[in-house]
Amino acid sequence: MGPLRPDTIILIWLLVLPFFGALCAALFPRLSLGVHSEREAEAMRRGPFLLGALASLMGLGLGISLFPSAVGGSAVTADYWWTKDLYHLRFQADALSAPVLVALCGLGLLVHLHLAGHPLTSQPHHRAALLLAAQGCLAGCCLSADLILICFLLQLGLLCLWRLVHLDAPGAANSMLSVTFVGSAAVLGGALLIWVRAGDSSTAPLAMLLTAVEPSALAWMGILVLVGLLPLIASFPANGWLPRVAEEGFSLALAPALLLPVTGMCLLLRLLPGTMTLALLPGLGVVALTLGAATLWWGAIRSLLTGSLRHLAAWLTVAQAGPFLIALGAAANANAPSGIVRGAALQALAAPVALAAVWLATNTIRCRFGTDSIPELAGLLKRAPLASLGLLIGGLSVAGIPPFPGFHVQRLLMSGLLASHSYLPAVALLGADAVITIAVLDTLRRMLPEARPPLSARWSSPWLSASVALAVLALMLASVAFAPLATWSEQALRGALSISGGGLFTPR
């Protein structure tokens, strides 16, 4: 037997991950039957999450191993028979999906570590299994090179996240699934329209096949895909599920808050600039620009007015969708420079890392101090410096402050917007960034003075601190070593994102 091909490994990993999680679910209740003390039970509870973290680490390793060949332009593809004449089980690890696989596995790893140390975690085997299954489905969705397979895995991933959040907050989980499922139905509608008009459901040749389609039909396809993916990236007006999940879901809110935006942004890039020529989609640019500006400002203002850290995290997550949509809208301008789409691609990776720091810090603070209400957290900077650092640099990165990755993204966007004479979106972006900066700094200022009596902290697991430390480290690394990411974005533009560009998106 010869060595395993990378494409076979991808498929095996995708298939094994959910089943591995399910196996944990099946095994751990039986193992816990032999546990007789609370201390033993506490130690045993971490098992499923650490196994989940190990599986995520393996996925991370796989993504990193695929990265050089994917960025080098040789995408790894796996094509299997699913239906004879209709649609296909087709995966493609290219310059867009390989880094997204790394992001999804890395973020999943952080969530697993966080849940391993969470004191209120009940039903650990179910949580670990559902989280792993969601990771596997969403990773498969980003790696898919078939429109129907994308919709299949997206809806399956949403179902897994719904069951996961349902363990803590049934009402919020139903709200999340309702909004995201309506969105996925719209994406399915757009995908079917593309399939019927182009005659093929595979994403790669669509640009060529869609050249003969009339502009009104193209516009419908683009709008359906864009509107359908708004709930995933938590964009206005489909962002209501996120603050509700943050309010009621507590420990599990960070799973959909981190995993769904990465998936949504990857799919938007794959389906819009990746398969359709943005400049040929009438109306899409205006819609995306308007929604982007509204989302950015809505998130920025709400984060300024909020009184709790979890709402701050939720509204910062909403705000991060704004620059991405503005970039997508500006790229629909035929004169748009390539930097704009590069900025959108970088935002899809940089924003979730920054938000991971904010969400993990927020949850850790809540675990340690029993509250996340900002007025009650005076003196936090001294008592929890690591969590405060996570909040600070995560928030400042979302606001586009140097030297964090968000700054490099905003620099690309701003130069692109100015070069294409889109002054209004540029002003909106700068203004909202200022508001977000004020919101983050003001939150930390309110936590600076020492409280009387001093803030009392409970014992918390080192896993919580480890997850925050890893998120901070990832953000710092991305800040310092931004050059490889910038090189990647150029390669992604030449490969996965320039299929429909026809020279339009060739890097200058």
Added chain:
Amino acid sequence: MSAPSALTSAVAMIASVLGAALALYATIRAARPQAPGQGFGWMVIAGSGYVLLALAAALAAPQGDGLQAAAIQAGAVLLAAALGGLCLGQSKDGSSSGKALAAVVLFGAWLTLLGLPPMVGFHARVLVYRSLLQAGWHGTAAVALAVSAAGLVPAFSALSLGCPGALRGGRAAIAVILLLAALVGGMYPGFAVSTANYLLAALGVR
């Protein structure tokens, strides 16, 4: 293949309106159940509306996938109805044995009815929507998609109540086989499509 006659087109149009109306009406009724299990029953009827829609599309566009879609959707609805019937037809009892299986089977039945992955219902719905688009009925396809999304409302309220019965013995075995069939059809849609084509050929329809 020749284009359908004016009469066929008219019949197809009427059937599509009836199918969409049936799916919409049944989904609305399912959202307000009067008795346990009634919501599920109405959703089975809504699923039948999609069969009618696919048949209408097959009449309007004979070269499309309408017949195939109708056959797979009918199969999915029958599977879901059988699964639901096995779970909901059981009387309440105090023991917990078999309740977990009944809850899993009922969840699978709802997923099939709603057209959600990983069950065969997903592919059935995809083919129904595709056949509607092939017939040029974009509005009807949009309504069908919207009604499908609205099906979550009765599903949430029914699933929050849990499963009233328990599955044991022969019923449990039948339920597991049917659930596996729905799952295999979802994970390997080629199997569902081939079976539908075989049945249509055996009936002499295709």
